[in-house]
Amino acid sequence: MSKIDHSLFSVQQGGGQDERCPRCGSLLQLRQGKHGPFLGCASYPGCDYLRPLRVIEHDEDIEKVLDGSACPLCAHPLAIRKGRYGLFIGCTHYPDCHYVADVNDQGNSDPLCPACGRGHLVARTSRYGKRFYACDAYPGCRYVINDKPVATACPDCGFGILAERRGQVYCPNKGCGYASKTTP
Incomplete structure (x- = not known):
């Protein structure tokens, strides 16, 4: 009296029907890693080929592209992005350019530190x-x-x-x- 559809769990261990490793020709198997599922070669110690199932896109974290703004490092447009610690401003050309600015920084001058007099x-x-x-x-x-x-x-x-x-x-x-x- 189980309501589980067993056809959902009848997946083969291979990545596709007859998908082969481009390096050695062995079958590719669906494997689980700490970053999610991936396809790995069946003859693993001898061949270390692997391919992620999902291509990582850096555009997923872009909230809004800021029109009329340019990155000071590469001149590409800037965007408001969402990271693990909240919103920040970053370059839209991310893997090649690592420019980051704080969303809350309005460009005002920071006051001089009263303790040391050197820093801000x-x-x-x-x-x-x-x-x-x-x-x-x-x-x-x-x-x-x-x-x-x-x-x-x-x-x-x-x-x-x-x-x-x-x-x-x-x-x-x-x-x-x-x-x-x-x-x-």
């Missing part, structure tokens, strides 16, 4: 998707702030930056306490 505070994303700002001279300087930095010195203590949170600007220097409702 750049936006980063944690592995959990949380946004934070860190010094780009990382191994030497480990300054991090969670709120968006504003390139204005604190009027009370003279700290190099202010931070913005929910429309309020405050001084991130411990012990200062400066806060203002308006953005400077």
Whole structure:
């Protein structure tokens, strides 16, 4: 009383009816690997020919091509792409060009790091998707702030930056306490 259609499971072990290996002439078999099914030669240790069943397309992750934009490396159009960590801007000529830009970067100048004075505070994303700002001279300087930095010195203590949170600007220097409702 099984409702399973056994004709679905009557596939031969070979890749096709009489599909042969182009190197040695043996039959190709359907095999399973960590990246999915593939066709492999039946005389495997002697012949290592394999062919993926699905051709990997790099156009699958393109969300939208940005009209009027050009890659600074190869001059091909840029596109909004979907990756494992979210959306990013990348070149449409991907396997040959590896240009990548952040979607959230609007081209504004990053404020100078108040801790070291050499690096700039750049936006980063944690592995959990949380946004934070860190010094780009990382191994030497480990300054991090969670709120968006504003390139204005604190009027009370003279700290190099202010931070913005929910429309309020405050001084991130411990012990200062400066806060203002308006953005400077």
